[in-house]
């Protein structure tokens with residue numbers, strides 16, 4: 001299956017699209033060389049695959065931080081070029097997780113709300129694939145209801161004193177920084193959205209402890225991160241105190257709209273196409289055609305959201321739509337492949353059966369991570385004026 005950068009009326013100019021397509025060939029050649037020995041089961045880890053060496057080599061090519069300004073080590077490339085790199089990485093099953101969060105959202109946040117010193121020291125390291133971030137939003141009793149967070153930063157002389165617990169923090173144990181979302185209002189305040197702020201937390205700060213939480217697949221991605229009298233300076237505050245809710249909502253738009261929201265099961269589609277090659281029956285042809293039609297549509301929607309973000313808008317509802325529809329497809333794909341090819345999942349198999357097993361074990365998380373299905377549908381319903 002191949003992607004082409006089309007040029008819808010409000011899309012990139014034809015020169016931009018041509019430049020993006022030229023880049024696609026370069027990225028494919030790089031990935032072919034880099035990932036030649038990666039098995040289908042390994043590729044099926046999709047954007048959960050973690051390999052700091054790969055991230056560094058990608059950074060050296062200028063394919064991380066592509067939208068960042070050149071003075072901070074970025075590439076100042078177009079949205080279309082960045083999108084090409086992202087989808088090629090995902091389509092190839094490249095191990096991108098080390099740099100993914102920093103590249104997708106934390107860098108943009110620092111660029112907008114960080115101070116000059118933070119931008120100057122951290123952004124170039126993000127772009128070179130050497131600096132990794134985790135997301136400190138969810139808590140034991142605050143996931144869907146993010147406004148219920150209890151972790152609190154209390155203003156003290158010269159900085160803040162932080163206490164509380166974050167949960168499901170992906171890769172906290174191998175990240176350099178966290179963007180923490182917490183309360184900064186007084187304990188008795190009943191202002192649910194007003195008293196929140198975001199902080200840049202160095203993961204080596206004293207008082208911060210990280211405990212592994214093993215997933216249903218038996219893997220360690222998640223963590224519980226506890227803050228016990230953690231002191232940070234005033235400079236750690238990102239943006240303005242009290243503006244955290246608006247900031248975190250636009251961060252979630254970045255988190256929900258990219259191609260990783262519909263390509264997590266893509267390796268099983270590759271295996272389906274491979275399995276049908278030469279002798280596709282009617283059911284196989286129809287299944288592959290239907291998946292391809294969904295992918296093409298989702299891609300157009302996701303690129304539309306990227307363009308709106310690029311134009312300075314905050315398309316939160318459109319991003320929720322991409323993620324919700326994307327997760328429905330991603331979760332359907334393993335079942336379709338299993339039925340059409342008549343193969344059972346097996347974790348110890350490096351080929352198709354292993355690819356299927358990896359995807360099946362990850363699939364329940366597709367409609368949880370980044371906001372659950374019910375919450376996204378609530379956002380969409382509100383956007384449509386239905387609630």
Ligand SMILES: Cc1cc2nc3c(=O)[nH]c(=O)nc-3n(C[C@H](O)[C@H](O)[C@H](O)COP(=O)(O)OP(=O)(O)OC[C@H]3O[C@@H](n4cnc5c(N)ncnc54)[C@H](O)[C@@H]3O)c2cc1C
Nearest residue numbers: 135136137138143144168169170365368369370371372374
């Ligand atoms: C793979 C993965 C990676 C993650 N990584 C991170 C991370 O790095 N950082 C981070 O901060 N968080 C992370 N999360 C946490 C994720 O954001 C939360 O799991 C998610 O927001 C749901 O919160 P919860 O687990 O507390 O479930 P709950 O909020 O308790 O929800 C439980 C169920 O109730 C439903 N529900 C809740 N409220 C409503 C409502 N009002 N109406 C209808 N139904 C409702 C939900 O849809 C869900 O089905 C990750 C999660 C996963 C699965």
